[in-house]
Amino acid sequence: MDTDQQVNVEAAFSLPNELIAIVFDELDVVSLLRCKQVCQLFRSVITTNAHLLYKAELFFGRFENGRHCNLDTAGRLRACRQYQQAWNNLSFPDSQFINMQDGHAWELSGGVLCQAMQSQSGLACVQLPCKIKDIPERKWTIDDFGFGIRDFTIDTSQDLIVALEIVGPIPNRTCNVHLRTLMTGEHHPMAAVPFVTHLLSNMHEELRFLIQVCGSRIAVLYQEHGDDSNSRLVVWNWKSGQQKLFIRDTDLRSFSFVTEDLLLAGVIAVDSDETPPRLDILSIDSFSEEIEEYKDVSYICGLEYPKMKADVLGMLIRSEPTPGWSPSQTVQTPFFFARSDRIFTVTMRVSPASNSTEECTVLIVPLSTIMAQVELSRNTQKRIVPWAQWGPNGSYMLLRSPSETWVCYGYGMKFIQLLPWKKGNSARVYDFNKHAARRDLLWTRLGMPQSLNSRCSAFDEEVNTYLPGRVTTVEVMPSDTSHEWEAAMIGEDNIVLVSPNARQYGYIAM
Template identity: 30%
Template sequence: MLSLPVELIIKILAVLDLRSLLRCRQVCSLLDGLVRNDASLQYKIELTVAGMEDGSSSPLLVVERLHKLKLRQDAWNRMRFTSETAVPMRRGGVWELYGGVLAQSRDDHGLSFRQLPSDIRGIDDVGWTLEDLPMRIRDFSLDPSQELLVVIEKPRQINTSTYLVHLLDLHTGKVHKNAPTQGYLSHCPDGQSFSYMIQTCGEHLGVLFLSEDETVKELVIWKWRTGALELVITGAAIGAFVFLSDTQILVSHLGGLNDDSEVEPVLGVIDFTEASNVRTPIKDIGFLCLFRFPLMRSWAAPLAVHLRSDPAPSWKPHPDLQVPFHVAREDRLYVVTAWIAEGVAVKTLVLFLPSQTIFKHLKALTPEEKGRCLNWDEWGPTGSRLLTAPFNHSATWVCYVHGMAFASVWRSPMVGDERYLQIYDFNPLAVKKFRADLKEGGDYKEDEEDPRITTVIIDEPAHLPSAANLFINPVVTTLPFLWKKFPVDDTRFVAVMLSEDSVIMVSSQPRIRQYRVLTLEPGPQ
């Protein structure tokens, strides 16, 4: 191989995975030099370590993309959120953050949008509004990559329970060019007064209808471009859902696996392309795989289990943005929040579950094997991290996860009400790289300019002393992550949301209602 022309050797190296590419550097000085000095190979390594994917529509040369990627990673690693934009909080009542766009309802028939900027990736700060939409907006969601706006309209007549799901163009408000002829989907759930969980994943659209008293819950999945119904699941035990892939969803629910009188938190994987599109109780659904939580004591009563992950597995930015890179589509972090009652007290736990853990067990199934039930000891201790919920962990401002990272508020136990932004980064390669970059070993690094900005490797086993009475056996988890802490000069914010290049601090107090957008800024170039 080494007798081949250098250009051919580089082409051969370019098709290797990261591990093989790094191993080639150890073979000889020639291969080591080729890998270290070729921009395309370095770009491939840096992309993988950063959890990023190349932006195929970008006109930038590989050398330029590599330079911008290093700037972005330096800003992320050092928590350089210095560019600030204040966005007033509208009083319309519903909002959404997805794909780098913050959207709010203005009134019953209007929406405002703000594309969050990124100097590093060349994304402009753009705002626009849609006014006088013909339907009364009850809730909405969006997917900028498909220029899709999903608006749910309440039934127009008192004597009907038909809910319309309108499929609109994100910028014009007109019927989306790829929508069915009528421009909407419809569903008739049992019950009234619903709230909604809306998610898109490529050609699929999922809506979870939740009645006000939570006695009626229905999860519906369509192919939104054709209107074809793929799945309808019913049951008060349904908690939430997220897309795992273009064909699978992960559903949280509270139900007994062996006895209907039992209640325990369970995560179930469903292949909705193989399921029936007839309304089916969740207890009768054919799960591909079930993930059980630790066994609970008789006095522990699980109240709810919610799921969150952004963006969808197949998501990538709209080609018109021409970004040089974006969050990779392979890996996602699923944040599972469980509320568990112990007497009159309610304890909130958060489980951080990477998609690698789920797919590891799905791949182990034989083609004929369905409905395998995995006990906690088979997947949880080494494949997840279970923690007591962070300070002010919100059930309202739930856009706290993006890719493999989670953001929340951290309040200093030493200095009054001083608050920080904190990031949990579960990218395993980022953890390894951080440890390798520490010159003197250890697991801790302070910023040279501001020692309050710190990054720590958390790889010690996590015990749950405050929740020990909830479980029959001790619960210990070991999945490592990077913990980043960043001080802010504002104690009024109550929650933090996360986008690809920004963190958004939320102040929703009566006198101060705004989104404070902090954007990654490159250092000296």
């Protein structure tokens, strides 16, 4: 070591610990942990500084710091450690039953369970608790919106309800997309118009809807059923009322927001019956207000499924929370799930030619896998990515049959599946946070590729997938009726159980 280097080292070690901690705060967590191994002084500075320790806990838990919490850093650090320990130990001390309303529509999002009431013009809402985060249970109702609610979704971060109203007889039916506040049901003050209207084209009585909110944008997929069934995907800026995208096609089956500008669309048989299903990434800002057929859409890239020897009967893409979501100011949570990565669950029902029984696969795709392919497609439009180039080491496929009704089985990096052979008293939970996989006792690491071929006859090629993570089985609260739980759903702080026959929900919470 020359003289100048020795002077610099001595100067660094003569700095006050508080100043060294300020310098360390400029580092990312990986670099911070390396500094911790340099010497006793650096280790002492890091391990005695609540802010640096909290920064590391947020990184490993995949959390963001809450903006509307009165706890100091030391209090947030304690809560974060307790929270991660509760997940590691599967500790859910709080449990409660909730009566199921007689309305047909419901939503679970942002820690709030909302149900349409029997009149179909009102909602019953429950904020699910979390003692570690000091979130209490809270119940409220909105008695009358002034119209019948056909379907709805909520965005707790913007105090927003998007409620659909079907108006008029066939063939002149329209759909009004109402924009109301979640707390009061009044017209949302940030919306330029109280509702936007979409003309429903076909003659079918049966309609299904997929609704999502992401920041200033609302997307609705209208799915009509019949011999000439069609799907229409429409995106509006709900704050201005301006239509941003309109796609019409029979092969468009589902979608989810990737970012406020990017959509992940599930499509089948786009080019021919020999084409495997795809997950296409679309840029909303590249569209005009005109109707487009899907064959004319300029998608960024298409992620192909493995080659199939089965007919696709249905596809559903889910991802919670939506990008840009953060807790409401009324919930003073110290931290919440980070928006930097989350999983997309792609549930696909198929009918194999060699088997009269339907099969169901769930493909779990992290946001990081999707964004990596978007980056590789920066200079190319309509780039087709074969399964072998993205799927085996960027996704995880399960042979599962999750509920088609109670579809909130993924949140953040976690996925849940009720185990029917355990009489509804146990659920399997997957956690694809690769950092959490090293810090557990009751969980099993996912250390080997997952093979489907011995149990699934839907694909025409070998299907092996791998994502780092962990899996465990959790005991859930027993039903207090003769009816067993039929489905499990998961949120950030809780697990929700469903028994339609008993007309009851149950939750276990931290």
